[in-house]
Amino acid sequence: MESSSQLESFGRALVELGRERxxxxxxxxxxxxxxKTIYFAESFPSRFIRVGISEQDMLGIASGLAAAGKTPIxxxxxxxxxxxxxxxxxxxxxxxxxxxKIVGTHAGLSPHADxxxxxxxxxxxxxxxxxxxxxxxxxxxxxxxxxxRAALEYxxxxxxxxxxxxxxxxxxxxxxxxxGRANVLREGSDATVIANGIMLSRALTAAERxxxxxxxxxxxxxxxxxxxxxxxxAKMAKETGAIVTAEEHSxxxxxGSAVAETLVEAIPTPMERIGIRDHFGESSRSYPELLAHVGxxxxxxxxxxxxxxxxx
Amino acid sequence: xxxxxxxxxxxxxxxxDLRRIILKTVNKDQVLILSNIPRVPTSITSxxxxxxxxxxxxxxxxxxxxxxxxxxxxxTYGEASDFSGVELTELGRFITELTAGEExxxxxxxxxxxxxxxxxxxxxxxxxxxVLRMVAEAGSGHLGASLSVIDILxxxxxxxxxxxxxxxxxxxRDRLVLSKGHAAPALYAVLAEAGYxxxxxxxxxxxLGGLLQGHPEIQIPGVDASTGSLxxxxxxxxxxALAAKMDEAPHKVYAIIGDGELDEGQIWxxxxxxxHHGLDNLVAIVDRNQFQLTGRTEEVKAMEPxxxxxxxxxxxxxxxxxxxxxxxLDALDVCELTGGKPSAIIAHTTKGKGVSFMEGNxxxxxxxxxxxxxxxxxxxx
Numbered sequence: 001m002e003s004s005s006q007l008e009s010f011g012r013a014l015v016e017l018g019r020e021r022x023x024x025x026x027x028x029x030x031x032x033x034x035x036k037t038i039y040f041a042e043s044f045p046s047r048f049i050r051v052g053i054s055e056q057d058m059l060g061i062a063s064g065l066a067a068a069g070k071t072p073i074x075x076x077x078x079x080x081x082x083x084x085x086x087x088x089x090x091x092x093x094x095x096x097x098x099x100x101k102i103v104g105t106h107a108g109l110s111p112h113a114d115x116x117x118x119x120x121x122x123x124x125x126x127x128x129x130x131x132x133x134x135x136x137x138x139x140x141x142x143x144x145x146x147x148x149r150a151a152l153e154y155x156x157x158x159x160x161x162x163x164x165x166x167x168x169x170x171x172x173x174x175x176x177x178x179x180g181r182a183n184v185l186r187e188g189s190d191a192t193v194i195a196n197g198i199m200l201s202r203a204l205t206a207a208e209r210x211x212x213x214x215x216x217x218x219x220x221x222x223x224x225x226x227x228x229x230x231x232x233x234a235k236m237a238k239e240t241g242a243i244v245t246a247e248e249h250s251x252x253x254x255x256g257s258a259v260a261e262t263l264v265e266a267i268p269t270p271m272e273r274i275g276i277r278d279h280f281g282e283s284s285r286s287y288p289e290l291l292a293h294v295g296x297x298x299x300x301x302x303x304x305x306x307x308x309x310x311x312x
Numbered sequence: 313x314x315x316x317x318x319x320x321x322x323x324x325x326x327x328x329d330l331r332r333i334i335l336k337t338v339n340k341d342q343v344l345i346l347s348n349i350p351r352v353p354t355s356i357t358s359x360x361x362x363x364x365x366x367x368x369x370x371x372x373x374x375x376x377x378x379x380x381x382x383x384x385x386x387x388t389y390g391e392a393s394d395f396s397g398v399e400l401t402e403l404g405r406f407i408t409e410l411t412a413g414e415e416x417x418x419x420x421x422x423x424x425x426x427x428x429x430x431x432x433x434x435x436x437x438x439x440x441x442x443v444l445r446m447v448a449e450a451g452s453g454h455l456g457a458s459l460s461v462i463d464i465l466x467x468x469x470x471x472x473x474x475x476x477x478x479x480x481x482x483x484x485r486d487r488l489v490l491s492k493g494h495a496a497p498a499l500y501a502v503l504a505e506a507g508y509x510x511x512x513x514x515x516x517x518x519x520l521g522g523l524l525q526g527h528p529e530i531q532i533p534g535v536d537a538s539t540g541s542l543x544x545x546x547x548x549x550x551x552x553a554l555a556a557k558m559d560e561a562p563h564k565v566y567a568i569i570g571d572g573e574l575d576e577g578q579i580w581x582x583x584x585x586x587x588h589h590g591l592d593n594l595v596a597i598v599d600r601n602q603f604q605l606t607g608r609t610e611e612v613k614a615m616e617p618x619x620x621x622x623x624x625x626x627x628x629x630x631x632x633x634x635x636x637x638x639x640x641l642d643a644l645d646v647c648e649l650t651g652g653k654p655s656a657i658i659a660h661t662t663k664g665k666g667v668s669f670m671e672g673n674x675x676x677x678x679x680x681x682x683x684x685x686x687x688x689x690x691x692x693x
Contacts, residue, residue, distance in 0.1 A: 025558070049554060052588075057547045057581035064551020064565075067530070067537060069483075070558070072551070088578075091541040092548055096530045 001168035001201055007105055009141040010162060011036025013148055014073070015043045021152070025065055027051055027058045027074040034164075035075045035105045055080045059088035059102070066098035071152065077111070078104030078161060079120035086126050094132040094157045101151050103160045107137075108197065108248035109276075109294065110163035112287040119281035125253025127159040128226050134158040134179060135226040137247075137255075139200030140170045143223060146177035154179060161197065163248075165287055168201035170221070180224045182232040188216035191242035191305050194233070194259055196222050199246035199274065199296060206301035217305055225255055230262045237269040242308040244272045246301050248291070251275035270311035272304035331410050336421065338384075338411070339642050341369055341377045346400070346408040349387065353397020356389040373630075373642070376649045418638045423470035426477070426507035432637060435505060436466055437692045440666045442501040442514055444692075448685045450518040453526070455679070456663035456670065458498035460601040460634070461568060464659055465490075465502045467640040468566060477507035480533045486563050487552050489537045491545020492570035492599060493527040499535070500524050508534030543576025545569065546596060550586050553594040553654075568597045572604025575613050580625070586654040587626025594654040595647045596627070599634060601663040603672070622656040634659025635666075667691055 018024050018040055030053045032038040041048040051058040055076055062072035074081065082089070082104050093100050104123055111118040127135045136151065136158060138144040144162055151158040158179075170185065177183075185200070186207055195203040200221055207217040218240055220232065237243055243263065245256040256273035263269050276294055284290035291297060338346070348363050360374040378398075381387045386404035389397065400408060419433030439462055447453035465488075469475070473486040490499050497517060504511045509523065509532070516522030523532060527540025537548045549567035556563055573579060586594055598618065602609055609615050619629040628650040632643035640659065647655035664670030667688040670680075680688060 025555075046558065051585055052581075054578075054581035054585065056544075056578040057550070057585055060544050060547020060578065060582065061551035061554065061585065063537070063544075064489075064548040064553070065555050066551075067548070068552050068555030068559075070555050087541060088544060088547075091538070092544045096538045 001170070003166040003168045004141040005166045006138070006141045006144040006162045007034075007036040007164065009145050010103070010148060011039045013145040014040045017149070017152060018044045018047065021071065022047070023069065023071045024152070025049060025070045025072045027062055027072055029053055029055050029058050029076045029080070031076055031105075034077075035103070037075050055085045056088050059085045060092050062100045062102075063088075063092040063096065063098055066093070066100040067096070071099055071101070073101045073103060075103040075105065077118060077120070078107035078123045079118055082123040082126055082159070083120060086130075089127075089133070089157070089159075090130045094130045097132045097156055099155045099157070101158050101160065103162060105162045106164040107161045108163060109281050109290050109296075110165055110198070110248075110287060112284045112290045115283035116280040121249045121276045121281070122253065123159075123161060124225055124247075124249050124255065125257070128253065128258065132157055133226060134224065135161070136179060136224050137161045137196040138223050139196055139198070139221055140167050142169060142171045143175055143177060143221070146175045147179075147223060150177055150179045163198060167198060170200050170204065177223070180227045180229060182229040183221040183223070184218065185221050186217070186219040188218035189240055190216050191244060191309055192218040192220055192236040192240045193244045193246060193301060193305065194220045194222045194236070194255065195246040196225070196255055197248045198291070199248055199301075202296065202298045203246050203301055205298035206305065209298060209302050210305060215305060215309065222255060222259070225258055228258050228262060230266065233259055233262045234266045237263055237267045241312050242270050242305075244274065244301060244304045244308055246274040246296075248296055249275055251277055270308050272308045274301055274304055327410065334407060334411060338381075338407070339377065339645055340638055341373055341642060342381055343411050344369065345374060345378055345381060346386065346404060347412060349398055349400055349408075353399055356398040359398055373646055376646055380649070418467075418471070418641055421471070425470070425505050426511070432466065432470060435470065436463060436637070439466060439498070439501045439505060441689055441692050442504075442511075443497045444667070444680065444685060444688050446497045446501065446514050446517045448680050449515055451679060452518060453497050453679070454494040455497075456603070457492060457570065457599070457601065458495045459665045459667065459670065460661040460663045461492065461495045461599045462498040462502070463635050463637055463665070464568060464597055464599065464640055464661075465498055467637050467644065469502050469506050471637075471641055472644050473566070474563065475506075477503075477534065480508060484561065484563050487536045487549070487565045489539065489545040489549040489552070489565070489567045490528055491539055491549070491567050492542070492573055493539030493545070495568075495570075495599075496524070496526065496528050496540075499528055500532070503532070503534040506534070542570070542573045543578040546579050546582035547585075549594060549596070550582050550589075550591065553586070553591040554589065556593050557589070557591065564593050564595065566595050566597065568599060570604070571598055571600045571602065571609050571615060571618070572612070574598065574615050574618070575604070583622065583625040583627065590626075590652045591654045592651055595644065595657065596622075596654065597634075597657045597659050599661055600658050601661040603663045619656075619658050622658075626653060628653045628655045630655060630657050632657050632659050634661035
């Protein structure tokens with residue numbers, strides 16, 4: 001698989017969108033060179049607000065800008081913008097259903113070298129609990145751009161989760177991206193792997209490997225966790241009878257939880273979850289090495305598929 | 313400029329009207345300056361120093377007001393102020409004679425309410441009564457904090473701010489963010505009096521399904537921002553002020569902050585941001601009532617010198633008596649003159665202001681029973 005940087009594509013797309021719409025204002029808590037909003041800053045300095053290292057203030061300012069008719073996009077590291085800013089997002093933005101976009105970069109373990117202070121895998125859980133919020137986790141660079149466009153077309157608060165570094169490209173052709181609608185990336189009838197973020201490409205790799213064992217796995221990109229495509233989940237459960245979720249997030253409160261909640265209420269189905277199993281992260285000089293260390297590998301997904309098929 | 317086609321009325325009755333109009337235009341300090349300009353040319357600095365000493369008005373306030381008078385062509389003085397005398401212009405002499413012996417009375421000023429033109433002083437008594445009734449009826453709410461801030465809200469909504477109750481979404485309106493959202497009863501009483509929603513709604517405070525939530529919600533006509541979580545309102549106001557700057561829109565943004573709320577770090581993040589961006593369309597008003605939930609602010613977390621803190625963050629700072637409408641209005645007027653900087657008004661207030669047995673005591677956070685309510689309403693009758 002080819003790979004490219006979500007943030008690089010996101011940063012370039014912001015410039016394009018800035019050209020199309022003059023209501024877009026980008027806010028930066030002093031990380032523009034890392035989040036790639038620096039391109040927007042260079043192109044539209046008057047619509048780029050450097051708030052300094054003040055995530056809480058930034059989110060309040062986004063609220064005021066949105067109330068005044070602007071479309072603010074606040075972009076910061078997921079740990080700080082979501083972790084520190086949760087209450088500002090809830091009280092100053094989502095409660096008023098303001099048209100503000102929140103982008104958390106360096107999500108999951110992607111800031112691998114920085115260690116656990118910077119690694120955020122509770123952000124999806126935190127954002128899911130906020131009424132009015134939409135939560136989107138694109139799996140590669142091209143779909144990150146589509147997710148950004150979709151978020152801007154929607155009027156209301158959206159959390160867009162992006163990762164640092166390069167990501168294997170899953171979508172090679174024109175992407176049909178609709179917030180709240182899952183995409184089927186691969187057909188199969190023995191089990192369904194529902195994944196998003198970096199785990200999407202890993203799920204596809206796992207599916208390839210399982211062919212040799214005579215197991216045909218369907219792979220779903222559940223890029224939107226809220227609103228969740230519950231119809232698709234029920235359909236996959238009915239048609240394949242076994243579900244595996246894979247996410248670069250805590251197994252508490254993320255994609256796996258959301259899918260499990262749906263299955264329990266709609267169509268109880270054997271299910272396995274791949275994710276971070278309730279522990280902090282750590283430093284590693286290599287991202288794949290760290291993912292392997294915490295069990296977020298194609299092999300772990302394949303093993304979960306074997307287990308869940310046994311339980312059918 | 314166009315000439316006036318209509319004949320200029322100069323009967324005594326018209327002079328009275330003219331006097332009233334002028335007293336709404338020139339403030340108390342400006343009248344003070346006009347009436348104290350000596351007949352012999354004297355340097356502006358020594359004139360203002362004398363007034364400052366005699367009437368105990370800060371020199372900086374007088375300087376700004378002298379500049380306004382000069383720009384209004386009522387007085388003249390040279391740039392090198394110490395060497396040239398200050399004199400009344402012909403127009404200035406006329407205005408000074410007209411306003412001689414008149415104490416401008418803001419409390420007597422007629423303001424537009426939903427029930428027509430009424431004197432501000434009368435309006436304020438009614439607002440306090442309504443706040444008492446609302447909180448007593450709801451059985452909970454922050455009475456003391458509502459009564460300390462209500463004069464500030466009333467001066468803003470009935471005198472200072474450009475807004476239109478018949479068009480709450482008017483794009484050019486001045487904005488107000490009540491960051492100390494627990495004073496919602498005061499805001500609601502003022503908005504209803506201004507005509508944003510029917511007075512009958514006030515009894516719905518904190519009732520399930522009612523319009524008036526415990527803390528301000530943007531869905532309520534006239535409310536510009538949902539607040540209630542302390543520390544967040546100033547950032548919202550900064551965002552609104554930045555948007556106005558981007559659009560080159562002339563409106564102002566006011567944020568009212570509690571003094572206890574200054575404990576929140578986000579306030580100081582926002583203060584830095586506003587100072588950095590030189591947001592002279594933003595005014596923060598600190599309701600300095602000296603109390604927070606569990607005690608005096610200086611005992612919980614010492615905040616003095618409050619004004620110095622704001623100054624060091626790049627703000628122009630004005631002190632005011634936050635329960636005295638003329639003082640509040642003067643401070644707000646002074647803020648308009650500040651170029652290139654945001655302004656902070658440290659409004660010294662009394663918790664529970666207006667009801668003798670509630671001022672600065674436990675009533676600031678408790679609910680009056682029927683007899684206490686009756687006594688309080690009688691005091692405000």
